[in-house]
Amino acid sequence: MIVAKRFFRWLTLRSVDPTPAQAQFGELQRQIPLLYALLSASAVAVAYTHFGTAPDWMTVWIPCLLVSVSVVRMVKWLRKPAVPLSGEETLRSLRRTTVLGTLIALGCICWSLGLGRYGTDHLHAHVAIFVAITVIGCIFCLMHLPQAAMLVTAIVTLPYLACYVSPSDAVYSAIALNILLVTLVMIRVLLNTFNGFTKLIRTQAETERLNREVTKLAHTDMLTGLPNRRLFFAQADSDIARCRAAGLDLAIGVIDLDRFKAANDTFGHLLGDQILESVGARLAETFEGKAMVARLGGDEFAFVAEGEEAAVLALAARACEALSNPFRLGEITVSIGASCGIATTRDVPGTARALYDGADYALYMAKNERRGFAMLYSSEHASRIRSEREVEGALQTADLDAEMEVHLQPISSLADRTTIAVEALARWDSPRLGKVRPDVFIPLAERAGIIHRLTLTLLGKALGCLDRLPPEVKLSFNLSAHDITCQETVLGILALVRRSGVEPSRLIMELTETAVVRDFDAAETSIRLLRSLGVGIALDDFGTGQSSLSYLRRLPIDKVKIDKSFVAGAGDGEGRELLSAVVAFCKSMHMQCVAEGVEDASQLDFLEAIGCDLYQGYLLAKPMPIDQLVAWQATRPRPARRRVSLSPLDRRPAPEFRGD
Ligand code: C2E
Numbered sequence: 104m105i106v107a108k109r110f111f112r113w114l115t116l117r118s119v120d121p122t123p124a125q126a127q128f129g130e131l132q133r134q135i136p137l138l139y140a141l142l143s144a145s146a147v148a149v150a151y152t153h154f155g156t157a158p159d160w161m162t163v164w165i166p167c168l169l170v171s172v173s174v175v176r177m178v179k180w181l182r183k184p185a186v187p188l189s190g191e192e193t194l195r196s197l198r199r200t201t202v203l204g205t206l207i208a209l210g211c212i213c214w215s216l217g218l219g220r221y222g223t224d225h226l227h228a229h230v231a232i233f234v235a236i237t238v239i240g241c242i243f244c245l246m247h248l249p250q251a252a253m254l255v256t257a258i259v260t261l262p263y264l265a266c267y268v269s270p271s272d273a274v275y276s277a278i279a280l281n282i283l284l285v286t287l288v289m290i291r292v293l294l295n296t297f298n299g300f301t302k303l304i305r306t307q308a309e310t311e312r313l314n315r316e317v318t319k320l321a322h323t324d325m326l327t328g329l330p331n332r333r334l335f336f337a338q339a340d341s342d343i344a345r346c347r348a349a350g351l352d353l354a355i356g357v358i359d360l361d362r363f364k365a366a367n368d369t370f371g372h373l374l375g376d377q378i379l380e381s382v383g384a385r386l387a388e389t390f391e392g393k394a395m396v397a398r399l400g401g402d403e404f405a406f407v408a409e410g411e412e413a414a415v416l417a418l419a420a421r422a423c424e425a426l427s428n429p430f431r432l433g434e435i436t437v438s439i440g441a442s443c444g445i446a447t448t449r450d451v452p453g454t455a456r457a458l459y460d461g462a463d464y465a466l467y468m469a470k471n472e473r474r475g476f477a478m479l480y481s482s483e484h485a486s487r488i489r490s491e492r493e494v495e496g497a498l499q500t501a502d503l504d505a506e507m508e509v510h511l512q513p514i515s516s517l518a519d520r521t522t523i524a525v526e527a528l529a530r531w532d533s534p535r536l537g538k539v540r541p542d543v544f545i546p547l548a549e550r551a552g553i554i555h556r557l558t559l560t561l562l563g564k565a566l567g568c569l570d571r572l573p574p575e576v577k578l579s580f581n582l583s584a585h586d587i588t589c590q591e592t593v594l595g596i597l598a599l600v601r602r603s604g605v606e607p608s609r610l611i612m613e614l615t616e617t618a619v620v621r622d623f624d625a626a627e628t629s630i631r632l633l634r635s636l637g638v639g640i641a642l643d644d645f646g647t648g649q650s651s652l653s654y655l656r657r658l659p660i661d662k663v664k665i666d667k668s669f670v671a672g673a674g675d676g677e678g679r680e681l682l683s684a685v686v687a688f689c690k691s692m693h694m695q696c697v698a699e700g701v702e703d704a705s706q707l708d709f710l711e712a713i714g715c716d717l718y719q720g721y722l723l724a725k726p727m728p729i730d731q732l733v734a735w736q737a738t739r740p741r742p743a744r745r746r747v748s749l750s751p752l753d754r755r756p757a758p759e760f761r762g763d
């Protein structure tokens with residue numbers, strides 16, 4: 104009973120999986136027209152041989168009807184669209200084909216048996232061949248619809264057997280039984296082949312599904328679930344082409360988190376990942392339905408949005424605002440913030456890559472000038488890039504030894520105004536471009552990959568100046584982010600110091616917070632190595648970078664250089680309070696503080712009142728060549744003997760570490 108039920112469900116295509124059904128339909132589309140052509144030709148041949156023997160309605164009208172139906176069906180199949188139908192539509196069409204095939208087979212067998220009543224043995228043999236050919240043809244052409252093939256075969260073969268197998272006629276009984284035997288074998292072969300076909304289709308479907316999954320994974324950022332860099336650029340390129348063709352504006356925005364690295368270093372990577380997840384969720388919510396947002400890697404996100412500049416700028420501002428709200432992750436609350444750079448197809452021609460570069464430059468400017476906000480790439484940026492390229496070109500071909508010089512700016516004690524150290528500041532007089540400022544060419548030298556050579560050249564020159572200064576005056580030297588994270592440069596510096604014969608304890612290396620943050624682990628290793636040899640470490644531009652207190656606690660830093668923007672603020676009450684707090688903080692951490700950019704006497708008085716240790720600035724002296732500095736130094740008070748020891752830290756063993 105169950106078997107019969109199952110067979111019935113199979114026969115009526117109720118237990119058929121829609122995936123192979125679509126493939127079956129595709130195969131049938133190519134084979135069924137052939138079946139109709141075969142059927143028409145065979146019917147015409149049988150009708151022709153029986154013409155005049157059998158009545159006209161059997162040899163003319165029925166064949167005409169059969170051929171007409173065949174032609175109509177053939178045309179219908181040939182005109183069916185190649186695009187796959189839906190699963191349900193396909194099944195409906197297959198069921199229709201099965202029913203129609205059964206009806207045509209029924210008509211054909213009735214007609215054949217009717218014709219068999221007329222004519223000679225020759226004609227009877229022709230009918231037998233017609234039946235055999237029809238069955239074999241059906242089995243072949245309906246190979247991908249076994250239900251129809253079996254029904255047609257049964258409907259044709261069984262009545263033929265019933266009429267022709269009789270003990271009185273051995274030849275026709277043999278023909279009929281032969282047809283039955285061949286049919287049974289072919290049905291078995293058909294079922295085997297069809298099973299192989301469905302297996303293949305299922306495997307193909309599974310492979311396609313896996314392929315789709317892999318493609319999706321390859322295009323998705325695992326942490327945030329947002330599209331990744333690969334999908335972002337592919338999508339942006341196709342959007343740009345579409346918008347350009349339609350005359351629409353399109354923008355790419357690059358969003359970079361402002362204080363993520365500090366949070367990651369302080370709270371660990373697990374919490375860092377949670378922050379990135381939350382950032383992804385906030386951005387997805389902000390841009391939903393308005394732009395495609397992706398994570399390009401690290402703490403860098405980007406979006407592609409259609410529309411006018413003002414609308415995109417407003418959207419980016421909303422994203423920055425959303426990210427400026429604190430993130431609450433369990434017990435911890437972290438404030439991150441983000442800046443954004445935007446470039447539009449109006450200002451930047453070319454591909455998504457070119458637009459991204461423009462947006463990235465605008466982001467760099469936003470980070471420097473309007474941190475926490477969105478900035479549009481402008482023509483001013485474009486000309487700036489051009490001039491930077493010019494500087495970079497001149498730097499690449501510069502004779503560093505001949506063109507570079509160091510100027511020295513004294514750093515004095517607030518207590519007795521004696522010179523404690525001199526800061527070496529790079530000066531470049533390019534034969535092609537004239538004088539170029541260090542804050543312009545140092546970052547470009549980093550980008551162009553020549554900072555290693557440049558740092559060693561400058562340090563060599565600065566060390567050479569030390570013999571002309573009193574032995575108690577130290578040399579403060581600036582290291583770039585690349586220098587402190589590059590082992591080769593650090594070893595080069597140590598070799599140079601050893602060759603120069605200068606005591607390492609006469610050196611102070613100035614590092615910015617940004618340099619430390621870029622690769623904390625590498626920076627920490629270098630700092631510890633320098634400290635172990637007695638080199639002092641100063642944190643430069645304090646207050647302008649990431650200002651993560653954890654760095655101060657985790658690194659063996661002995662001096663903090665308070666940025667000139669804090670000193671300039673000493674004119675008003677709020678600025679004074681801030682400056683006092685910074686100095687008090689340094690004291691509490693047992694670090695010496697150096698006030699940078701002191702320009703007037705009132706600032707100096709205030710710094711003295713709040714207990715700042717050292718100062719540097721135009722009020723004392725501008726940076727100058729060594730000859731001028733020697734002359735200037737001659738006019739200065741010499742330190743008392745006991746003052747040679749500079750800071751509480753100088754009295755401590757060099758490698759001391761205040762760890763967490
Ligand atoms: P910095 O390390 O913060 O150096 C202090 C800057 O402030 C110098 O600018 C100095 O001339 C200037 N300055 C000193 N006193 C005053 C003052 O009273 N008022 C004002 N407004 N400015 C004052 P400079 O020489 O143009 O250097 C700019 C930056 O370039 C430096 O900032 C440093 O980051 C970088 N730099 C200079 N030389 C080198 C170097 O040899 N290596 C590396 N890696 N960076 C260098």
Ligand code: CA
Pocket residue numbers: 526581613643
């Ligand atoms: Ca400095």
Ligand code: CA
Pocket residue numbers: 643644664666699
């Ligand atoms: Ca500084």
